[in-house]
Amino acid sequence: MVNPLPREFYNRYTLIVARELLGTRLVRILDGVRLVGLITEVEAYIGEEDLGCHAKSGKTKRNAVMYGPPGHAYVYFTYGMHWMLNAVTEQTGFSAAVLIRAIDPVEGSNIISARRQGRDTLGPAKLTQALGIDGALNGISLCDPDSGLWIEAGIPVVDNDILTGPRVGLFTVPEPWKSLPWRFRMRRR
């Protein structure tokens, strides 16, 4: 079954998309094998006004994908060794995205676990490493299965099972951006 969320899903206010991405299924075809994880934690990054967002200084070579159409993957490299996966949101020309921060493996768990050498997939760089996501996927469409990476509908998540809080790792970002509750995660069992 291959049924990616449609582009219109992503073409909405980023906080709505972020909230609704919780509980969806992140699907990766790696070496012909299907690896799937439930998305359990995300963060919203919204436009040039948001001083925590990569677009805060305008369009650059790195962040260009965020200015493009919604429903594409914005994958960037940081800390000298880590790849981060984002889903581009809102209309073309507006720079916004949702960072995928954690997944719960539900298909191909054995392979995911092996790729992680037994460690977890709760962290933005951990899940990209687990699923073999890197810069080669920057800019691909999340609405086209041929890309080898997409997001499908998953399980329903009620508000009561969601925790919000400030985004992680924005050490030098000024207020109020540093503390806005733009991180969403599913309550741990």
Added chain:
DNA sequence: AGCACGATGCTCT
């Protein structure tokens, strides 16, 4: 369970 730290290289000023 929590904190400190080093790894490591790309991007933008």
Added chain:
DNA sequence: GAGCATCGTGCTT
């Protein structure tokens, strides 16, 4: 040259 939307290890409590 500074600054990173981080992770794993190793040490302390």
